[in-house]
Amino acid sequence: MESIISEKVQVGISACMYGCEVRYNKKGWDMLTYFGREREAFIWHPMCPECMSGLGVPRDAIRITGGNGFDVWNGKARVKTSRGEDITEKVKNGARICMETLKNAGVYVYVFMEGSPSCGVYRTTLKNKRIGKPPGVFGALLLNEGFFLIPAADMQSPVRRWDWRRRLHAFVWLKNMELDSTVKLYDMWHIIKFLCQEIDNEQAKTIGREIAGIKGFDEEFAQDIKNRILMILRRPSSLERIKHMLWKNYSFYKKKAGVEVEGIMEPTGLRNMTHIAKELMDMEVRTYKEGTFFGSAPIIYRRV
Template identity: 30%
Template sequence: MLQPVIEKPKLAVSACLMGIEVRFNGGHKQSDLCTQSLDTYFDFIPTCPEVAIGMGIPREPIRLVGDVDHPRAVGTVRPDLDVTQALADYGEHMAGALGGISGYIFMQKSPSCGLERVKVYRDNGVPFESGGRGIYAQAFCARHPDLPVEEDGRLNDPVLRENFITRVYAYAAWQRLLKTGITRRALTEFHSRYKYQVMASDVVQYHALGKLLGSMGRDDPNEVAPVYFSQLMQALKKCATRRGHTNVLHHLSGYLKQTLSSDDKQELQALITQYRNGIVPLVVPLTLLKHHFRHHPDPYVALQVYMQPHPEPLSLRNAI
């Protein structure tokens, strides 16, 4: 039987990270992660707000000045060059134009695209201790609070990278659900698939989401759905700890308690303990679990996103 073809999730990305020469000096900041690892699994949509608003290449660099929470983007040579409103307006525009994306990778430290810790300067030219957010990124993200977003530099951290890609695939799965239509059954089944993934990240929210859907009753599922999904994405945004993963691994191993031999159980529990203690990466006990479930299939476990939340060749769990 032919499997349905699932489109690759779309990711918006700062154009300079794709090797496109759009920076103020005519250069780029090519990301090997984007161009050599992720490009097989995602359709990238490059964007550069500074070029889009007509600043040209090369151009005068800009920086953030004034209030950290509400900075202005001005020229570093000509302070009267103020592109704050133009960048904010373009962020609003692209928030609507890029409605089909499942995530966004921004250029770090950029006064237009940086997500956090972007330098904001006082009137005397000294930067504040705390940073701000790029003007374009602020406007865009305000319109898409649940969208997975991350900076390129932070994606060098294997835990943050795995968390981001997991959220992107969850967002893409939700987009597919919205296209087929929200029903009580569809919403319940979607949550059922994500139970253990949520448990690994936030056990409190795991119970809260179950309670939310359990009390749905005769409520319109189309009204419950956005509340549910927003809470789901907030839960998944929390990076799962070794303790969280260990909790899920123990729960999953419970489905094998009637089928495994005593020696197999001991081996599995030993590997879970080694993972918990930081001796082996997550992929080690998880691979053994998958091996046992291939020989002793469980229909509920087979549906769990946690078992493979992203393409296996990405090897995202090899270093966490």
């Protein structure tokens, strides 16, 4: 089974994180500068739900009163400007337009701006202070539609960036796969299981047991397995788990290939994030070139 993606992955992104100065106060940041040349490996779809609501730039800051984005869609909360004007319907409309645009373009990945009453998704912290009341109005739609979600702040950390990129590629690879035979199901699991074990070992063990116990092909069962794996892949790993899996993979590689790779350190070895990201990339490139398997990043993007 092919474990390479040759199409650029399409990614939606809050426009203010793409460098567009569309925030209420005319600000915007280009978070993709942290990518360097790697930004070319994706097709970006900048969206600004508040601009699409017809609110313009600059505009009054907005907030949700009486709940979060889900409550707005349920009619239990309202969206108001800092001057008290009720703009609920406008904001819902802007969010709908953005979602429709993404869906029409076949996009199911989104980089969101934390804390926004529109684009915010998760509760995150900034300088030990909780920001926003997530999800926002558009964030609620992203969650309902099962998007692969990436906090924009993750762009700044080389290890977090590496983590979401390899999970994203695995996610897209599996999402586009038609699991129509037992052999395909076995092959898929063989490729993806190490990454799933790293993110959620308990769930991965259960899925592994269920796949091993298959008597005959069952389409519903295959779809259920696929959905559960996609759910696992949406969740970030941790630095500790990443370092342990890197070392495990490397030890296996060293034994098999009979060569050592300079710079790969044990999980307890002290080094900064940039160094860890370099170790991960080195292993990724090396295993790809040699045609061996790197379980931590099983699916690779390469332009053919």
